Each structure stands twice: as C-alpha cells, then as structure tokens.
Amino acid sequence: MEPVISTTIITPVILSGGSGTRLWPLSRSHRPKQLLPLTGEKTMLQMTSERCRDGSCFAPAIIVTNALHATEIARQLAEDAPSAIILEPAGRNTAPAIALAALESAPDAPLLVMPSDHVIEDVPAFHAAIAAALPLVEQGWLVTFGITPDKPETGYGYIRRGESVAPGVQKVDAFVEKPDLARAADYVADGNYSWNGGIFLFRADAYLAALDRFEPEMVAAVRASLEGAAREGRMVIPAAEAFLSAKSESIDYAVMEKAERVAVVPVEMGWSDVGSWDALHALGGSDGAGNVIRGDVLAIDTEGCLLRSEGPVLATAGVRDLIVVATRDAVMILPRGSSQDVKKIVEGLKATGHVTLDVPF
Structure with a gap:
C-alpha cells in the first residue's frame, strides 16, 4: 500500500462494544459478531485492525470495549497489538467512547474512528478517501465517510x-434520519446522498473542543473517569462512577449534527455493516444455485439459501430461500428476507432467560 500521507501518522480507534444480537445464534453476549469469523478465516475485529497495519501511516490502535471481551480482544490482536484497550464500565454510546480514546491520545493526533464489525472489501479505496480527508482534518475539520448507496435502504x-470544500470532499448539508422506502428511493435517485457508515476522521483536540462546546458535562465526566482510571499494562479501566455519570449519546447527535466544519468524503469501497443474515448471504459468494454454505452442510435440490453449521451436519433437500444456522446448542430457520425477525427470536429468548443468549456456542 502506498502511504496515506508521508508526514502524518493516524491513530485508529476501534469501537468494539456491540452485542450483535441480530446474528444470533452465532453472536452472543460473551462472543459478539466482531469476535467471530463471519466472512472469512479472520474475525471482523482482526480484519478491521489489518486495514490500518502499515506503520508508515498508522500508529497502534486504541480499542474501546468492555471487560467482558477484553481478554479475547487482546488474544485476537496479538499480532497487531493495540496501544491501549479501554474498558468502558458500561455502554454510553459512541460520543463518550470516542472521548475516552481522544483523551488517551496526543492532542494533535488524527483519529480514524471505526466500528469493529464492518466489511470493507476495497481497502485501497478506503485509504484514498482517508488521504482526501487529511488536509481538512489537519485544519480542524470533522470528517465522516459517506457510503455510496447502491439501493434504497431504510x-x-x-x-x-453540499458544496465541495476540497478535492473529493464536500461539506455536510445535513444528517438525515432513517427514511421510509419511498424517501430512500428519492435519495438514491437524487444522487447527492450517502449512507452514514459511522466512520470518522478528526484530530483528537478538534473532537474534544466540540464536546466541550456542545456537551461539556459529558466530556467532564469522561475526563474525570480517566483521571481516576486503573491501568494494567495496556488495559485502561476508567473510574466507574464518573464514567456512568456521562450522558449516553451518539457522536452524530452530540457533535456531528451541531458543529459547523463537518465534511464528508463519498466513497465506494465495498462496505457492509454485516447487520443481518441476509447481508451475510449477499456477501458470502454463492454457489451455482445461489446458496452460501459454510461448515458441514449437505444441500440437495436447494436454492437461494444461507446454510451455516458450527458443528452438527446440516442437511437440506427441496428447499428454497431459507436461512438456516446451526450451532451445537441452537438451530434457527427463517425465510430469506426476514432477518429482522431475529430480533423477535432474541426477545422471546430473553423473556425466558434462555442460556443461548449468553453462553458461547
């Protein structure tokens, strides 16, 4: 890879606090989707870290997660050791989580904030978008990366x-809430809208200055939590009482929708948030019958299915357009296109306190 920019070293900030229940029965509280090898041999977290491996461009990452996953994260990233693994006492959404990383960084460090569980197939395109953003970031702009939509998505x-502010970079006119299908189709037809993929680039001091302006009590709470933090090697454990007093808010609501100098780099980079089993079917590379198969599976006269086994043999015959996922302790069967119903399944299991929500498969 060519260096993003020869004189600037970027600090990756990887947010790894999600529970990933939309991919039950594989994803569970003790082993959520970012810690699973869903699209290849490596886990989602490992692939996210690898995108920023080049030491001429990127410093070691800062990971923000929780105590439940800290040991496994350290194990998975043994070859890409982060500079710090910050353990949130509890989830407070993305704005306080990023504040932890910003306060742990050098003030002038550009921070590349990324979720730990997204797919980016065209990494060179991603790096080119970073390079386009850096000149503005060094001037104090807050930059997000807009995913070019390929379909109406609600x-x-x-x-x-909005207007162009640098080559390949435009000012953000507005952040728009999730639309209904008709409005989403209008956005795609308009050609001037991007998906908000939740990936950001800005200097640590620019982000903290925005928080000081718009959410001073939040950033004060996060500062206090780090002043009282315990430190064990790379592990940083913020003081719980102070951190829990921070308002729970996303970076979009807390900062990006309020700040003036906010820009977007539109980019086509083969992005997916892997938010459903249907998304995994689309990413999986199907066989001649449209099936995406992983594990010990026998598919006879079967078309258009996602079939995945993490243990027992899974056999199908004469079925179409199903999602079937089997682990050693659970089997889930859905029609393709009904991934949203996993939420109903998880809610039903929660109501009974079922162990498969928490026990790793």
Missing part, C-alpha cells in the same frame, strides 16, 4: 452532501 441514516 436501515441506515443518510448524509446530504
């Missing part, structure tokens, strides 16, 4: 792009 927020 599950994502959108970014309306």
Whole structure:
C-alpha cells in the first residue's frame, strides 16, 4: 500500500462494544459478531485492525470495549497489538467512547474512528478517501465517510452532501434520519446522498473542543473517569462512577449534527455493516444455485439459501430461500428476507432467560 500521507501518522480507534444480537445464534453476549469469523478465516475485529497495519501511516490502535471481551480482544490482536484497550464500565454510546480514546491520545493526533464489525472489501479505496480527508482534518475539520448507496435502504441514516470544500470532499448539508422506502428511493435517485457508515476522521483536540462546546458535562465526566482510571499494562479501566455519570449519546447527535466544519468524503469501497443474515448471504459468494454454505452442510435440490453449521451436519433437500444456522446448542430457520425477525427470536429468548443468549456456542 502506498502511504496515506508521508508526514502524518493516524491513530485508529476501534469501537468494539456491540452485542450483535441480530446474528444470533452465532453472536452472543460473551462472543459478539466482531469476535467471530463471519466472512472469512479472520474475525471482523482482526480484519478491521489489518486495514490500518502499515506503520508508515498508522500508529497502534486504541480499542474501546468492555471487560467482558477484553481478554479475547487482546488474544485476537496479538499480532497487531493495540496501544491501549479501554474498558468502558458500561455502554454510553459512541460520543463518550470516542472521548475516552481522544483523551488517551496526543492532542494533535488524527483519529480514524471505526466500528469493529464492518466489511470493507476495497481497502485501497478506503485509504484514498482517508488521504482526501487529511488536509481538512489537519485544519480542524470533522470528517465522516459517506457510503455510496447502491439501493434504497431504510436501515441506515443518510448524509446530504453540499458544496465541495476540497478535492473529493464536500461539506455536510445535513444528517438525515432513517427514511421510509419511498424517501430512500428519492435519495438514491437524487444522487447527492450517502449512507452514514459511522466512520470518522478528526484530530483528537478538534473532537474534544466540540464536546466541550456542545456537551461539556459529558466530556467532564469522561475526563474525570480517566483521571481516576486503573491501568494494567495496556488495559485502561476508567473510574466507574464518573464514567456512568456521562450522558449516553451518539457522536452524530452530540457533535456531528451541531458543529459547523463537518465534511464528508463519498466513497465506494465495498462496505457492509454485516447487520443481518441476509447481508451475510449477499456477501458470502454463492454457489451455482445461489446458496452460501459454510461448515458441514449437505444441500440437495436447494436454492437461494444461507446454510451455516458450527458443528452438527446440516442437511437440506427441496428447499428454497431459507436461512438456516446451526450451532451445537441452537438451530434457527427463517425465510430469506426476514432477518429482522431475529430480533423477535432474541426477545422471546430473553423473556425466558434462555442460556443461548449468553453462553458461547
């Protein structure tokens, strides 16, 4: 890979606090989707870290997660050791989580904030978008990366792009809530909207200055939690009482929708948030019958299915357009296109306190 920019070293900030229940029965509280090898041999977290491995461009990452996953994260990233693993006492959404990383960084460090569980198939395109953003970031702008939509999608927020402020970079006109299908189709037809993929680039001091302006009590609580933090090697354990007093808010609501100098780099980079089993079917590389198969599976006269086994043999015959996922202790069967119903399944299991929500498969 060519260096993003020869004089600037970027600090990756990887947010790894999600529970990933939309991919039950594989994803569970003790082993959520970012810690699983869903699209290849490596886990989602490992692939996220690898995108920023080049030491001429990137410093070691800062991981923000929780105590439940700390040991496994350290194990998975043994070859890409982070500079710090910050353990949130409890989830407070993305704005306080990023504040932890910003306060742990050098003030002038550009921070590349990424969720730990997204797919980016065209990494060179991602790096090119980073390079386009850096000149503005060094001037104090807050930059997000807008995913070029390939279909009307009601599950994502959108970014309306405005005037050009640098080559390949536009000012953000507005962040738009998740639309209904008709409005999503209008956005795609308009051509001036991007999906909000939740990936950001800004200097640590620019982000903290924005928080000081718009959410001073939040950032004060996060500062206090780090002042009282315990430290064990790379592990940073913020003081719980102070951190829990921070308001729970996303970076979009707390900062990006309020700040003036906010820009977007539109990019086509083979992005997916892997938010459902249907998304995994689309990513999986199907056989001649449209099946995406993983594990010990026998598929006879079977078309258009996602079939995945993590243990027992899974056999199908004469079925179409199903999602079937088997672990050693659970089997889930859904029609393709009904991934949203996993939420209903998880809610039903929660109501009974079922162990398969928590026990690793």
